[in-house]
Amino acid sequence: MPExxxxxxxxxxxxxxxxxxxxxxDSPQGRFTDAAALDGRVxxxxxxxxxxxxxxxxxxxxxxxxxxxxxxxxxxxxxxPEPRGALRMRLWDKRHWLELRGPTDCSLWSEEEWQTLLxxxxxxxxxxxxxxxxxxxxxxxxxxxxxxxxxxSIVSGxxxxxxxxxxxxxxxSPFRAGAEVEAKKLEGIWxxxxxxxxxxxxxxxxxxxxxxxxxxxxGEAMDEEVHYVYRRTGRPCLLCGxxxxxxxxxxRNLFWCPGCQAE
DNA sequence: TAGAAATGTTTAG
DNA sequence: TAAACCTTTCTAT
Numbered sequence: 001m002p003e004x005x006x007x008x009x010x011x012x013x014x015x016x017x018x019x020x021x022x023x024x025x026d027s028p029q030g031r032f033t034d035a036a037a038l039d040g041r042v043x044x045x046x047x048x049x050x051x052x053x054x055x056x057x058x059x060x061x062x063x064x065x066x067x068x069x070x071x072x073x074x075x076x077x078x079x080x081p082e083p084r085g086a087l088r089m090r091l092w093d094k095r096h097w098l099e100l101r102g103p104t105d106c107s108l109w110s111e112e113e114w115q116t117l118l119x120x121x122x123x124x125x126x127x128x129x130x131x132x133x134x135x136x137x138x139x140x141x142x143x144x145x146x147x148x149x150x151x152x153s154i155v156s157g158x159x160x161x162x163x164x165x166x167x168x169x170x171x172x173s174p175f176r177a178g179a180e181v182e183a184k185k186l187e188g189i190w191x192x193x194x195x196x197x198x199x200x201x202x203x204x205x206x207x208x209x210x211x212x213x214x215x216x217x218x219g220e221a222m223d224e225e226v227h228y229v230y231r232r233t234g235r236p237c238l239l240c241g242x243x244x245x246x247x248x249x250x251x252r253n254l255f256w257c258p259g260c261q262a263e
Numbered sequence: 264t265a266g267a268a269a270t271g272t273t274t275a276g
Numbered sequence: 277t278a279a280a281c282c283t284t285t286c287t288a289t
Binding site: 068251 | 277281284
């Protein structure tokens with residue numbers, strides 16, 4: 001499900017619910033084998049970098065959570081619902097509960113392991129980082145910019161929706177080599193990400209269209225167009241009317257407008 | 264009921 | 277480059 005914006009949102013929300021509190025932890029599904037070691041301990045805080053979350057239990061360690069494609073949280077006020085489906089981890093206290101399903105990873109890490117993770121990630125637009133390293137790394141590569149934006153060691157937190165939509169908004173073809181994209185353009189893409197990502201969600205969907213570009217005025221279709229190109233294959237571009245195209249790049253479906261993003 | 268797809272990453276070949 | 281892995285949800289038969 002998530003790209004970096006939702007990861008950071010979860011970190012803030014879960015810290016608000018549980019930071020500084022003694023929490024209960026279990027794993028109804030049984031696959032999070034370190035749950036018992038954390039049960040009854042104090043959650044000190046929740047970290048977020050790129051698409052990674054870290055639930056900090058101090059000397060006991062850090063629960064590293066990576067959502068992969070399908071991972072999802074649900075949370076709420078007590079009473080906690082009965083376990084349903086494949087429930088990897090639950091965390092709760094007297095007031096709140098949260099459930100984690102389907103993550104690629106949910107395991108207890110040391111501080112050292114967390115630092116190793118930080119070392120291999122590129123700058124994160126949601127962590128107040130500077131774009132210099134991203135621009136430098138992209139400038140050295142012949143690889144297509146559409147693939148480079150998905151590489152977490154170049155820039156962290158972007159996923160398939162943001163790669164398509166940021167490139168569209170910048171008017172850059174995803175097929176252009178990294179080295180052929182001007183540094184000014186890259187800086188603009190970074191700034192756009194910093195502006196878009198913090199409050200990029202409506203109804204659990206990422207929204208990247210500017211209000212003036214959304215068709216409106218008639219009935220239900222209002223506000224339906226939340227993306228310019230993502231998953232709009234064969235439909236007319238909201239700006240130029242040409243048909244949106246799709247092709248697999250970096251193992252994922254890439255979407256672009258051949259008019260607005262000419263090579 | 265089966266199958267495909269989904270905002271992702273790692274490992275193998 | 278391809279396959280494997282995690283799980284739910286929506287569509288087609």
